[in-house]
Amino acid sequence: MNSRVGFCLCTLIILAVTLSISVTLYLMANIHRGPRFYVKEFYVPALDLSQLPTTSNNNNKSNFINNTIITNPCLFFDLAFLNIEYERIVRYGDVNLTFSYGRNNNAVANYVVRSFDQWWWEVDxxxxxxxxxxxxxxxxxxxxxxxSKVVFRVDLAARPKFKRQFGTYSKKKDVRIGADVEVDGTGLKVKRKDIRLNSAASHRGVGIYVLFLSLLVVWECFCF
Structure with missing residues (x-):
């Protein structure tokens, strides 16, 4: 029994060290990776209740709904591009934006940001x-x-390449990220701070790795 307890303690220590190293390497790999993308503003005029008629009976509400469907189905957005690559220039290819409605990601609009160059710590x-x-x-x-609130999603797909000031451009790198944007009766996004577009895949990968190590420790402690 004592040997098993000692083995488990040793394994837990190894696990803690491994997790610490893994998290450190993950943060080092991601803290200075660029560029970064943020939704600064998002406005849906069709959901702006300030346009609602002052008389709030059911007929006026129904008319308001019908009018918004016909008159203004547009989405207004302000997207920020931030290059945090140290002393590197980013050359974007065309950046494809997909706007979806609801949790099921039903695409409702597309937009293409044409290619441009961006210097280190420049914001466009x-x-x-x-x-x-x-x-x-x-x-x-x-x-x-x-x-209640409704959810729109903004997904971004691009293939930027990078170079130092006097170097040559790297191979294109696939970037696929996105974020949910909640909108309320003001027609504006609920979160007043900028919303960063992220890739769920990288966080999911770290989570799976941690789960695997944890299950391995439990299995070793109880099966040996």
């Missing part, structure tokens, strides 16, 4: 508007009228 903004199609506006407006 793209303030644009895109017309959406297929948004269930009646359901969305009813939701915000009831005080």
């Amino acid at each position: 903004y793209r303030r644009e508007v895109v017309e959406s199609q297929g948004v269930p506006w009646e359901d969305a407006v009813k939701a915000v009228l009831n005080g």
Whole structure:
């Protein structure tokens, strides 16, 4: 029994050291990886209840819903590009943006940001508007009228390449990231801070790795 306890303690110590090294390497690999992308502003005028008629009877609400469907199905967004690559220039290919509605990621709009170059620690903004199609506006407006929030998603796909000031460009790197954006009855995103677009895959990979090591320790402690 004592030998088993000692073995488990030794294994736990090894696990703790391994996890510490893994997390450190992960942070070192990601803390200075660029570029980064942020949704600074997101506005859906069709969900702006300030446009609602002052008389709040059911007929006016119904008319408001129908009018928003017809008159303004647009999405306004302000996207920030930040290059944090030390002394490196980023050359973007075309950056493809996909806007979706709801948790099921039903695509409702697409937009292409044309290729451009960006210097180290430079910030570029793209303030644009895109017309959406297929948004269930009646359901969305009813939701915000009831005080709930609706979710839009912004997904970004690009293949940038990098170079130092007097070097040559690297191979293109695939970037596929996204973020959910909650919108309320103001038509604006609920989160006032900038929303960073992230890749869930990298975080999921670390989680799977940690889970695997934890299960390995449990198996060794109870099966030997």
